[in-house]
Structure formats: structure tokens, C-alpha cells
Amino acid sequence: MKKGWKIALISLGSLLGVVIIVVVVACWLIFTPARLTAIVNKLAGDYLTCENHFEKVDLTLFKTYPNVGVEIENVVLVNPYRFPDSNVLAAKAVHDDTLAHIGSLTVGLDLRAFLKERAIVVRQLRVDDTKANLYTAPDGWSNLSIFKSSDKDTPPSEESSGLPETIQLEKITFNNLNAQYCNLQQNMLAQVGHVDLDLKGSLLDSQLDADLSMDVDKLVVNMLDSVGADKIFADLDKVSLALDGEGTLDNLDGKIKLTVPKGDFVMGGQHYTTEAMQQSRKDLLSVYLPFLANLNSKTFTLGEKTMLSLVDYDLGLWGHVALADGTTPMNVDLHYAIDQWQVADLLAILPQFITKSLKGMAVDAKASVHGTAKGVVADGRLPLIDAEVTLDKGSFSAPKMLPMPVKNIQAQLSANLNLSTDSAYKGPSNVQIANFSAKVKKTDLAVKGTVEDLLGDMLVDANIKGNLNIPDLRTFLPDTMPIAMSGTSVADLKVKSRLSSLQKLDLKKIIASGTLKFSQLDVIYDSIHAVSPKLNVAVSLPTKKTSTKVSELLGAHITGGKLDVQMANKGLTAKVENPDIRVGLPNILDKKQALAAAFNIQFSKVEAKMDSMLVYSDSLRLKGSVRNDTTKENVIKQWNPDLDIDIHRGVLAMSNMSDPVRLTNFEFNYKPEVVNIAKADVLWGVSDYHLHGKLYGLEDWLSHTDMLTGNVNFSSKYADIDQLMNILSGMGTDEDTLTQQRIEDNVPKEANPFIVPKDVNVKLNTHISRCVAFGNDLNDLAGSVTVNDGTAVLDQIGFTCKAARMELTGVYKSPRVNHLFVGLDFHLLDIQIEELLDMIPSIDTLVPMLSAFEGKGNFHLAVEGALDAYYKPKMSTLIGAAAFSGKDLVVMDNASLAQIAKLLQFKNWREKDNNIGVDSISVEATVLRKEIRVYPFLLNLHNYQLCIAGQHTLDNMCNYHLELLKCPLPARLAVNVNGNLKKPNISLGKIQYADLYKPEKQSHLEARTLEVKRLVRQALEANVRKQD
């Protein structure tokens, strides 16, 4: 530098220093603190209504350089007030009548602008060590109302206001600001402690340049609701705010940084901050918000780097915000993004009231969310929010709810939210589940669908698919349940329902359908073992099927290839093929509705074994319904079944049955009141049975409250009656009762008599072409068989055997095991005698001389007696009567007859063919116990008429008398036949019946004999059925 310039500069600097010193000295002399203080106090008195004091006002150059500063020390404003009694906020607030106490207040003024343009321009404001206490009473009075009101008629001029003409603040600084704001009208109390604020900037000709830095040691805000409860309570420490903005008012580029390292935030009584948040090394809350603002239009554009962070969790935010302006409401168009939040960690720091619903659960996933919020923000209106949610590596565990953890959760969801509460702007909030997948042990699940009305009563429409590992299902069942399962299943289910319906399990409002395809299913439950290589189950809610019996709501359709079931403890094995089972259920969760089911079950093949019993069918169909009534006693009444059962080509075989029973067709309907056998074609051995008819009161019979009644048509081409009786024996009497009866009657087990079913009154209308009964072949048997409470009645059975047309009324009763009643009313019409004797050999015992005849006749027999358990007759109970009448008979030649004829001097009594013809015969006989009596009967042999009568015993000892009533000779001869019937002693006897058939001469005894004979026959013939 040249020396001249150096000297000049030094000179100029010295001159400037002198000028400054002169100015300062001048100011010191003219604007002395005392004078300025007095001026300010005076002005304050003019403007302020409250008590005020400005201790010292002075000018300064250095503190506000390059501006001229006015420094005021110890400013005190006092405006007394009084808190109302019993006010919660007032109790929390610090009461102080001092409105403000400012340690130091410095204002920097632009001296150049004042000197050149006479403009008062404030460049700086510095406030140090301030305590402020602002108060608004419940009635709206504020201790800030300290300025005197101006003349209402004359608006204050700018000059008279005394305020600077231009505020061009370049720097505002608050140091150590402590303040309380208590607004009892709005129930709010705010307190700040040690606030340092530094604001630099300018607003000139709409050009704004601002740089704000604020640190708050303590910020406490408390807002109460109308009843005095905490609405919001915030207690924040070390709050730091930095705001930087530059540009014009309509294009201000800036950024905001806010950090809240620690603090507590309570809203509505709930703590939103937790101990975990406090202990984090990261700030409780931090906000970085770059923006571009148009302050004129109040619109803001948030930069893409905008970030809101709660401890470790960052929320990216960008977009546009237009603040409310006059009639235009606030409008936002924002994007947000959350990247890879670890849900478990987040839940660990969230307050309990948010996570309490997850108590007992462990939830985790990596969650990413991005989306938009667009729309108006106004009273009742909120922007529409779209969200794309991605969950990865998620897991869920809730031992009390799910016995197994859910792992590998992956999900992609899209949500559209309308949070507006104003009905005019309300709209749907939906979630689209693009994909949700999870794994439970070896079970994979995948869900797709939508959730509509997300914020209201959610409408879920989901498609659930899964590969189920059946053993995994075991863990969902109680440990005490004796069940083991294996196999797999492919599930494909669709559900559509409101959430409320799902929560309430209101099945009427839930739509669900789907299939479960089981493979290699193997289930062991207790002693039941079921195996199926393939089984499909289709379910539908509501079901399309309808039943008149059951209000079907739930439907299930089970189909498959094979199903094997074993019951080890019952010795039961069952195999079915092609099961086709349709089941319809009502609302099973409706406790007011009785449990019921409609079903249609078909099997193409059934094979079941139980102990020694085998059941087989080519086709089994079971259709019907059941309805539960728990008030009833027995199982059938409790379930009130209505069943149609069809069995085709069925077989029933048992070890104690010589032949299997084949059900070629078996169709019947069961209703509580009636069993309708529509068709039953049965083959058993060589027998065939065809039944149709109705049975009534089966349920009451099973519960031992009433009799089983019915009327069944029974037809057969060939029937083994003996075989049938063996099966029906004892039906209706339980085994214990039979055993007890055996003990009481001292009957051994090997004796197995037919016990007529008890409490049964069933009539069988029979038509049997051929049958074998008690070893006899019978033809064209027709009539009724009635089983009535321990009594079996063969009523007016008519049939023809080889020998005759026959009518049989039989009674069989089994009051005791060792006392079996048998009664017969037996009519053989137009009978061949030899066939009769062949069919009923015992007739020869009853009427021994009948075997001596050949030809046709009519035979009547009514006899009854008791049998023991071995069917051995109890002779002491035998009582019977028989009658035989015939015409044009031939007497068989035999030695006894020849001897009798010789004794009676028969001559020429044979026919030309050497046969012995009998014109007619009419024999009546009775049996009582062991004694058989043959009443006198006449035998016309050509020219002879014989009267025969007598008695014999069942051990063949006889005592007969044959007397010649007519003969060519004028003599009366008689012979006696005594001794053993097989080899009798025949000798001449006394004449006894000379007057028997002479009414005018017969004795009283003879008359009675003939009367008895007539009565016996009359009683027998009265039972003969009239021919149509």
C-alpha cells in the first residue's frame, strides 16, 4: 500500500472516530437515560392501563450495531386478577399479578432510514430474562387488556400511534423466556421454561427471509374438556425448533426441523408416550419438513424429504397442503411412506392401551406402508387416504387362542379410507387383500379378498385357500380328547360377511362356501378308527337345498371314494364306497332353535362286520331329517327322526343264522308316529319274504311306555316259518329279563323256546304260496298273524296243503320260559285222510280208527295245552276236541277190522272190488289230559250199521265198544276192544246203544251223550271261515 493512501485512510478513520465520539457524547448528553426513562414512563402511562414501570431506558450502539438501540431494563407490568375458586387449571397454574417482568428489552432502529427518510424502522428486538403471566378469565377478561382504548370516532393515525412506520425486523432474540398462559375460557394452561429464541430475517416488499431457532427447556400444555377432565396434557423437555425460510410470500422456500427428545403426552387420559420411548437414545419425536409455501394463497408443498420420526420409526411425507382461506377449506394432497417397520419392536414401545388388545399375543412383521391422503380437511371432512401395506416375515402367536404359532406371514393389502364424519362426505373405506399367506406348522394358508366399510361394520369378502396338514389340526382340540389324525387337505373357502355377523356368529348373515379335499385321511377317536384315501367335503352357508322339515341354513356335501371305519371295542368294521352325503343344518348357534338336520346319504357299497354279524349292501340310501328335543327321554324321541331308507342288494349274515338274509329291496319311511314299510323284499335261505305296511308307536315301545302296533302285509312264495320264529323269539324283552325268567323257571340255557314279543300288537296279513311250519309243507297260506303283547295269534289262516284246504287259527303265548301255551283251531276241509295223517300224525292218536279209512272228509280240531321249555307237552294242561265227517269212504283192510268183522258175523260187507265201503261217518272226540274219548258214532257198512264209542289214553291203552245196530240178522252184537291199541284184545261185549238213537227210548244219559256230541261238533264247526 502506498504511504499516501495509508495516511489518508488513517486520517479518515480518525475523523470517523471523532464523529462517532461526538455523536455518542451528543446522544449521551441529549438522550440521557434519565430523560429517556422519563419519556418512556410518561408514554407508557398514556398508553397502558395497568400498573407499569420502566426502570431505565438508555440508548446503545454496541448491542444493536450497526443500528441504534434503545435498551429498557426491568420492565414491569402489573395487572392484578383473581382465579376463580375450585378451578382445576387455576390450581395447577402459578398465580402472579405481574403480567410481565422483562429484565432487558432492546430495540434496534435503522438510524440511516430515520435520518434520510424520516422513517422509523425496527431492525432488531432482543428480550432477556422475561417472566410473563398471561391470563384469560372464564368470562373472556384478559390481563393483556392493558392498552387504553382509542377514541371511537377518530381512528388512530399512524403518526399518533407512535408506533414505528416500518417494521423490518432482521433479528429477534428472546433469551431465558419463562411464561405461563392460562386461559380459563378455553380450559387451557401452557407453561414454558427457559426459552431461547432467535429469529433473523426480513420482510421487505413481500420478500421474506426468516431464520428461526428456538430451544425450549420445558413446555407444559394442559387442556381440559368441558367437565374438567384432562383432554390433552403434554410435558416436553428440550424442545428444539428450527425454521428457515426465504423467498417471496407467494414462493417461500423453507424447512422446519423440530425435535422433542423427551416428553410425556397424554390425551383423553391415555399416555401416548411410554417408558420405552423415554429410554430410547433417539429423540422422542423429530420432524424434518422442507417446504415451498405461498403465504398469500396459504398453500404449501412439502418436499419429498419430509420425515416425521417417532423414536426409531420414520414416516416419509410429501405433497401439497392448502390451508383454509375464507370460504375455501383446507385441502391436502399428500403422499406418505413407511418403510420396513418392525412391528414387534414398534408394539414394544407403544402404550399399553393401544396394545392391550394384543395381550397374550406375539405379533411381528416387517411392515411397509405407502399411500396418499387427498382431500379437504374441514369440520367433519377428512381427506381420502389410500394405503398400500406390505407385511413380510410376519409371525403371530397366541397360545390361548391358537395352539400353534403362525409363521411366514406375507401380505399385500390396499386400503382406501374415508374418515369423514360429515354424512354428506362419508364414503366407503375398503381394504383389498391382494395376498395374505401364512404357515401354521406344515399347514399353508392363503387369503385374498376385500374388506369393505372398514371403519363401520366391516364387510369381509375373502377367499381362503390352504394346504392343511391334518395332524396340525389336532393341536386345536383339547388334550383330553382321545383323537389322533393324519392326512392332508386342500381347502378352498369363500366367506362374505359383516364383521358384526362374524363376531356374533350370526350365521343367517354370513355367506360361506367352499371345499375341503382330504387325502389319506386317517382319524382315530377313542376306539373308532376311520380311514379314507380321498374324501371331499363341500360346505355352503346358506345352503341351496331346502327341506320342509328343517329350515336349512348350513349345508355340507361329502363325497369320496372309500371310507373305512373300525370300532375296536365293538368289534365293528365298516367299509363304504362312493359315499355321497348331503347334510343340511339349521342355525346351529341359535339356542332358541332346536338342533335339527336334513340329510341325504348314499353309498354305492356298504360292508360292515360286527362280531359275528356281517352287513353288506350294493346300494344304501338314507334320506330324511332329525330334530332334537332334549325334554324327551329316549334317544329316538330326542331326535324325532323322519327317515327314508332304501337298501338294495343287501346282505345280513350272523353266525347264529344258518343262512344270510338278503335284502333285495328294502324301502321304508320312519316317522315318530309311524314306520311305513313301502317295500321289503327279503331272501333268507330258500325263503323269500315281501312286506309292506305300517308300524305305529315304535318310539313309545322302545321307551317302554306304550305298545308297538301295526298292520303289515306279508307275502312269500316260500317261507320257513320255523326259521322266522327263531329270529323273532324274545323280541322286545331284554336279555336280563329273559335270564331272570330262566332262573325263576329253572330252565337251562340249552332250552331256547320261542318267546313271543312283548308290548307288541302287530298284525301280519299273510299270503304264502308255500311254507314249511313245524316240519309240514303248507300251500297257499293266507290269513293274519297277530302278535299281541306276548301272544301270537294265527287268525283264520286259510291254506291248502297236499291234502286239503285248511284253516288254522293258532295261539302261542309265552308267559313263562317254561310254560308255553299253544292253542289250535284247525279245520281241514275236503281232506285226503292219508294226507291228513301224514301231515298231523298225532291225529291218529286222537282218533285211532281214522287210519282205517281212505278217502276225503272234513276235519275239525280245537286243542290247547302248554309246553315246557323244550316244547315237551304238559299233559295235565291238554284239552281239545276234534270232529271228522266223511262220505263214501273206504275202510282199509287190516287184521283188527277183520277180527271185529268176524266176531260180528259180517257177511257180504265188502264191495265187489273187495273194498269195504262206508257211506258216511261222523266222529267226535275229545281229549282231556291223557284221556281221549270218542263219542258214539255210526258207521254204515253196506248192510251193517255199527255204533262205535270208547276212550283211550295217550299211552295207547284203549277201551272201545263197537255195537251192531243194523244188520241182516235180527240179533244185536257188540264187541269190546281193550288193551294196547297196537295189539288190542277184541272180544264180544254187552249191548249198550240199542236205544241210543231212539229218542223216545233213550235214557237221560244217552240223550246227554248225543247232546254233548252235538255241542262238541257245533263248537268246532262254528269256527270255520265262510267261503267267499
Next chain:
Amino acid sequence: MTVLDAPIVTFMLLTKMNKKQFLRFLLLFFVGSLGLTGCEPEKVSVDIDEGKLIGVWYALDNTQEYWRFNIDYKGVTWDESEDVQESEGIKYNWAVEGDQLQLDFYGEMGQHVYYDYTFTAQNDTSFTWKDIYGNSRTFVKK
């Protein structure tokens, strides 16, 4: 041939008998005539007191065979040796006519069996009857 021979000869012609056969017939005729007239059984008359019959009696030849006579002229007989109880026995109606006891046994199948007995003895503790073939049985009050 005498006049008396005429009917004899006529009888022989009608019956185509020879003399030997006729003589044999004649012999039988006389024997038979004697039989008809010479063997009438001895009639024993007993005054029967119906009232004494009422009650239960057992047979002396089978002490397990019982007969009950009821005052309504009904009765029942049963044999416990065959495990038959009273309710399972044979029922009957009874009537007394002179010394005759008429029993009308009846069964459930509509059959009736009529037996008549002749009392030959009766006292308070026993009675005896005889059937039409002359077989007697004695019963003792139970």
C-alpha cells in the same frame, strides 16, 4: 221142517247162512242176550253237598294235582308236578245233579270237553268219584 222152521229157514236164506253158521249165530245171540240182561252195575247213591265241594282238593293218586271248586260253579285244575300254576290250569264249569258231577271243561280255542262223574263218597275232607268207565279217584281237601 216144522212151522217154526219157516222163519229160521227164511232168515238163513236172507242171510245166506248155512246151518253151521246159523247155529253159531244162535249161540252168540243167546250169549249176547244174557250179557244184555245179566250185568247191570250196582247203583250206589250218595247225597252230595255242593257246599262241601267248595275249596281246593288234591288227588290222592297224584298229590300235586289240584282241583278248585268255586262257589260260582267255576273251577280250575292244575298239576304242579308239571310246573303248572293255578292260573295256568284247565278251567271248567261244574254242576251237581243228584250224585252226578258234570264238568264242562273249556279252552281258549272255543272247545268244550264234557265229563260226568258219579260221586261215590263225600265228607268234609274228601270225596270220591267214578268215571263212566268205572275208574274211581279220591280227592282230599287241601
